[in-house]
Amino acid sequence: MKLYDLKGGMNPRRVRIFVAEKGIEIPVEMVDMTKGENKTAEFLAKNPMGKLPVLELDDGTFITESVAICRYVESLHPEPNMFGTDPLEIANIEMWTRRMELDFAIPILQVFEHLNPFWKGRLKQITACGELAGEKAMTRFAWLDGELGKRAPEERQFLAAGRYTVADITLQSALIVAKACGVRIPEEQTHLSSWFASVTARPTARA
């Protein structure tokens, strides 16, 4: 098995943290996006979307999409469980993961793509799109801080279950990119800030 990885990328980080939480090691090959290595014919044969991460299996099969990779790893290494153990928990973790992807990760990626100088000349950048996405992200931060605040203190530590799950990893990875783009959790949002401080203090956070 081999993981094609990208330094600094939100989705590759999700898989790295997930794998680290499982306590396993998967050999890694770094792909340098700045050199266009993810757009070569050789890489596009692995993932026609030209994106990372990609998991290569020993029989030459490629799995793309970070959640699909995580699910595959979970099937092989069920403990610690990160996708849920009973119907309600599975649904809750899926619900929170989808929320974190659609309402947090996507706007944050749009801020990065439309406003960050890295993408100049690589993508069509529209400043207003980046600014709008930043506003959406900030609205979502406020909403999530409020949601966490409605919970009993012991239930604020994790988003979807009484333990760290793939939903937490999804937001944690998105917020690292947000921070790098200058989109920060406002100081007064203490519940969201505490959650972020707690997940980023985990030993796997630097994976």
Ligand SMILES: N[C@@H](CCC(=O)N[C@@H](CS)C(=O)NCC(=O)O)C(=O)O
């Ligand atoms: N939906 C995919 C998204 C993958 C993705 O967007 N990867 C980014 C890094 S976070 C990438 O490879 N970008 C390279 C590019 O767009 O050229 C997943 O969850 O894995």
